[in-house]
Amino acid sequence: MDPAGTNTNLHSVKEKTKAKQRYLKKKKERRKLKPKQRSDDKQDKEKNDEDVMEVDIEEANTTTPSDNQKNPRKRTLAEAEVTVDDEEMIEIEEPLARSRTPELQGALPSFPLPALPDAPSKSLLAFQGLDQALVGAELVSPSTILPIPTEKDDGGTRLSERMRKRLRDLGITELFAVQTALLPFLLPEDEQAKGLYLPFSPPRDVCVSAPTGSGKTLAYVLPIIEALSSRIVTRLRALIVLPTRDLVAQVRETIETLSKGTKLKIGTATGQHSFAHEQSQLIQDQTSDLLGGSSKIDILICTPGRLIDHITGTPNFSLQHLRFLVIDEADRLLAQSFQDWLSQVLAATRPHSKNLSERPPSTAMGEILGALGSYPLNNIVPDGIAPAFLHRLVTPTNSFFLEPKSFSCQKLLFSATLTRDPGKITALELKNPKYFIVQSSGEKKTADSAVLDVVMEKFSMPSTLKEHMIVCSSTQKPLVFFHLVHHFDVKNALVFTKSAESTTRLVRLFDFFESERAKNLGFEPIVVRSYSSDLPVNERKSILEMFKNQRIHILVCSDLISRGIDISHVSHVVSYDVPVDMRKYVHRVGRTARAGRDGDAWTLVEEQEARYFKQMLKGADHFERVKRIRLSEKDLAPLLPHYEVALNQLKDAYSRQS
Incomplete structure (x- = not known):
């Protein structure tokens, strides 16, 4: 190889790479004009890119013929790179640079990401x-x-x-x-x-x-x-x-x-x-x-x-x-x-304005006098309109009529x-x-x-009220109720069910149970009666009087009397069916512990209803007031034989009706 030719090529390489150097210089100037909001990580990355580019240029300037011969591909790329004219290099690289980072004068302002406002409090x-x-x-x-x-x-x-x-x-x-x-x-x-x-x-x-x-x-x-x-x-x-x-x-x-x-x-x-x-x-x-x-x-x-x-x-x-x-x-x-x-x-x-305006004028004064308590005038019969509306009868002639009235x-x-x-x-x-x-x-x-308690429906309860809940299966619920009556001596009690039909069915089952138990054990049966909207008014009144006189020990009813009824001797309230909301619960349990007296409230909760009932109590900030009572099979075993007989009798009674 001709040494002179080699020197000529090296000189050409050094001359051509000056265009690269000018490009990099201009690139640095453009970077200085970029927005200052760039992240530190991006700046570090760009700095590393510059260092790598400078190293490549130095290597290109110091490339020897032997290196080009050893790596023909690298030589070809280098030659292609340095043979690009200065203006062509700038025309190729600058559009790419503009697409990556727009210049300051044409850039859109930077806005923070939208954020949701803080939600207002429940109160x-x-x-x-x-x-x-x-x-x-x-x-x-x-x-x-x-x-x-x-x-x-x-x-x-x-x-x-x-x-x-x-x-x-x-x-x-x-x-x-x-x-x-x-x-x-x-x-x-x-x-x-x-x-x-x-x-x-x-x-x-x-x-x-x-x-x-x-x-x-x-x-x-x-x-x-x-x-x-x-x-x-x-x-x-x-x-x-x-x-x-x-x-x-x-x-x-x-x-x-x-x-x-x-x-x-x-x-x-x-x-x-x-x-x-x-x-x-x-x-x-x-x-x-x-x-x-x-x-x-x-x-x-x-x-x-x-x-x-x-x-x-x-x-x-x-x-x-x-x-x-x-x-x-x-x-x-x-x-x-x-x-x-x-x-x-x-x-x-x-009174309707139309009727007042159509009233005959001859009776107006009589109506006024009658309303004020005076006697009829000239045989005009007053009809006693309320004093607040007298000014609407006649044209005011006295300051009394002109004064605003409510x-x-x-x-x-x-x-x-x-x-x-x-x-x-x-x-x-x-x-x-x-x-x-x-x-x-x-x-x-x-x-x-x-x-806030009133608005958020955190209801007030009497301080003398004790509240309990028992979770059980739906098949065991009647038996749990019978255990509650006999083990906890639940008498003088109101028992609430979800419907009049449920009331009738529970009373019939309880009657069969008490008859069977009295026949085998010789106990005096507990008297239970139903009280629902299906009964005539006179019969309901008679039943309520018997309950007040304690000739009926337990009154099973729907929510008909869950509001307002005051029976002084009620010492227990049983929600046989879970109330649908907290308001019904409040009014049910409010039938006991009245006027400073003691009282107990019991709620029988089926297993599939337990989660809903607990959430209802927690929503009213009342869960801690209700004590849970757990019953085992051993607790219910003594009543099971009588219950099974009563259940069969109830099935027979309903099958005969159908």
């Missing part, structure tokens, strides 16, 4: 949409009591001497927490605020959340009787709406007992009697068209369905004179949409599980409502935490 979500008055609710300790004094001073009860004496005669010597809070609020000391009608300073509405058995019925019955005792003319001034007929009968009995000697007239409307019979008991005059209505009673206790029947179908049935509108078991009643009963009741509290009806809502639905509360059209909450016992809570 914040629970309070959204609620009346702000609920946040300022008055907290009442369940241990608060107020003795009823024997002297003339009312002792802070605001009750009249006659009422205090009546309560003592009935064995009631002290007021419970909910009563001590409500009586001073509903019976103010100001004599002017005690009037029947307060058109210029209407009273505030009241919402009460308190445990079952805490005395809510007495809390509204006492103020109603005290306020209406001074009435002269009979008008329908108190309306009490309840969910069931049995509860209506119980409240009527309470009012009749406490109002003895006041001449107040009490009526009921439940559908137990014919519609015509109820009309004759409620309305004085059904033939005339009277704007003020016509009433034979001062207090009406009713169910919502029958109430709507009278509003729409009974002439001269009017609610415009109402002073009190009580909705007991409010959560259940507000959940009922039957005939849109609530809006119809609120509309009935006001309806004097005061709404009182009571429930152990007060509704938290803002829409339903809004539908009540509450006036500056005042909330009272009886907090759960055994814990010191702030007002905010107590309100």
Whole structure:
């Protein structure tokens, strides 16, 4: 090989690689102009790439002919690389560089990745949409009591001497927490605020959340009787709406007992009697068209369905004179949409504007005088329109008619599980409502935490209530119930099932079991009866009386009487079928441990229901209160022979029926 030719080639290589060096120099300058947000890892990688490239260039500059001869492929690549013109090299490499890292002037700004906002707390979500008055609710300790004094001073009860004496005669010597809070609020000391009608300073509405058995019925019955005792003319001034007929009968009995000697007239409307019979008991005059209505009673206790029947179908049935509108078991009643009963009741509290405007002018003054208690003028018969609506009859000529007036009806809502639905509360059209909450016992809570418990449906329970649960298979559940009755002496008990059919079947099986056991062991059988909506009203009333007199030891029923019914001697409540939600559980167990008495609640939970039941309790922060009792086969063995005989007898009885 010609040495001169070799030198010429080496010189050419050195000259050609200068283009590479210029390219790398420009590449470094472009890198300096790149955004500074590059990661450190990427910078390190690019630096390593530069070092490798420089090493390759040096190797190319120092390549000897012998090396090219040893590695022809490498030589060919090197020659191809160095024979590229400077401009061609830049044109090839620069588009690639631009595609990898755009220059600063044409680059888009860098934005952080989107992130989800923090979710609001459950407590914040629970309070959204609620009346702000609920946040300022008055907290009442369940241990608060107020003795009823024997002297003339009312002792802070605001009750009249006659009422205090009546309560003592009935064995009631002290007021419970909910009563001590409500009586001073509903019976103010100001004599002017005690009037029947307060058109210029209407009273505030009241919402009460308190445990079952805490005395809510007495809390509204006492103020109603005290306020209406001074009435002269009979008008329908108190309306009490309840969910069931049995509860209506119980409240009527309470009012009749406490109002003895006041001449107040009490009526009921439940559908137990014919519609015509109820009309004759409620309305004085059904033939005339009277704007003020016509009433034979001062207090009406009713169910919502029958109430709507009278509003729409009974002439001269009017609610415009109402002073009190009580909705007991409010959560259940507000959940009922039957005939849109609530809006119809609120509309009935006001006389229709059309009827007022069409009234003949000649009778206007007579109606005013009649409403104000004066005598008829020029043989004009007044029809007693409520004072709050007098200004709508005639053209105002006196400042009395020009002064703004409001309806004097005061709404009182009571429930152990007060509704938290803002829409339903809004539908009540509450006036500056005042909330009272009886907090759960055994814990010191702030007002905010107590309100949160109500809103989040963490229900209050009586402190004297003991709660138990037994998990068993579905086939063993009747046997477990029989063991519960005999081993734990469960008598004076209410047993709740899921349906009227389940009630009948369980009672028949228990009767067969008790007969077999009494025949073999000589024990006196336990008397068990069913109580469900399938029974006639008179029979249900008779059974309830026998249970109250303890001639029936166990009453098996559906959820018909799980709300409000007060039977003083009930010491046990058994949920034979698991309640479908926490509200039903609260109202079931609330039939015992009432008015400070002790009580036990038992729930029989089938194995496939255990998870749901535990989650329900945990969701209400109540799981720790319920003690689990475990039973073994050994515990149930003594009752098994009698149970098998009773089960066969039940199968035979049903097969004969079919």
